[in-house]
Amino acid sequence: MNFIYSFQSEWLKTRRSLAAWLVLLGGFFIPAIILVGRVVYHDKSGPEMQSPLMWENVAGQCWQFMSLFLLPMGVILATSLITQIEYKNNAWKQVHVTPQGLTVIFLSKLAVILVMLLQFFLLFNIGIYLAGIAPALFYGDIDYPGQTFPFDYFLKTSGRFLLDCLPIVALQYLISLHFKNFLVPLGIGIGLMVAALIAVEWQYGYYVPYTYCPYNFFEMRGAAMKASKAVNIHYWALGYFAVFTMTSYLIYIFKKEKG
Template structure:
């Protein structure tokens, strides 16, 4: 019950920021791109299995670029609210333990991550309906739709981001200046992507910022199960280290 109260307080603070609208805008990027592409060029490349192909390509684009960048930004910026408003002393004098505050902040961020994924699916559904009217020859609404496979892809997207999100959350709490953790996150994301596509490094299997690429390549798709467990293990490790750092540090703002 006390955790629920702390979480509600974090959600109320989030409502006063642009985080909610930022989440919806981020989720709309790929659906809007698809709709624009449909209007301008059509969707000839998806005619063999148009409905499932649209969601497959959307998950690949989101999983590789949009969602990891969103995770890096939101997991870094939301913990910075107290630094920006100089309210750490007020938060820590409230009747909540540091552990409760830490967990409430983490759960609040993951509510936004779930909102992103759900909103993205809804927006893609709207695009499919629009595409059915724009190009009736695709017969989108008459095509078989593998919902289980689509949900599995979005689930893999979330699991791949667990390690990144936990590490960025720790950095967001650790540094007063948000530029440092965001720069670190983007640099590691670029490094992880290059390790897979450019250098084909075997170390990428254990590098958290490479996990978002695993569902894209035939050689790494069999490792999705291992990736999910590794990402979860990293997330737990980063949360433990992050909480130990948060508990033992005096928050001066």
């Protein structure tokens, strides 16, 4: 019960925050570009509407841009921004004098980040859907997609990317809880993201916890990299998430100064 009240309180703090705007705009950003492209070039996208793989193609286009750079970057920014709300507003001390356990505080803040991530995926998928049907919406002579909307495919794809994001969430959460300066989690996050993009071709690239989104994208395209063939990257992502979250929790609990 405490957790629910704490979660509600944490959720309220995100109202009008930069992180909330980031989720909203970030979720629709790539689908909006694809949507405009499909509407403008309707002569090309129109005939594709009846393709048996129409939805997979649209989703693939959206994920291509999202998975390699924007998704990890968005997760880095959103996680750091949400966690840093307390530092920015000088509010950690007030949070820590409320009658709630430290575990509840830790988990409710993490839960808010995860729910925002889900929100982001939901908006992104709605965006893909709108991008898919846009030519038919704008032009009466273009038929709606002939292919049934593949819920299963969308769920699986999003689920895998969600899993692959979790190490980023957990590590950014750990760093953001610990450092007051927003530039530290941001800098480390961007550094690791660049390292991940370099490491994807390395046979042991799966050791780098930020590589799983790109690996998943290549798998999705049927071009799995050597490293991601060697191991199940989703298990690795879950493992890293568990390790980072536990480490983060212990550091938080044993921190000498609480605001």
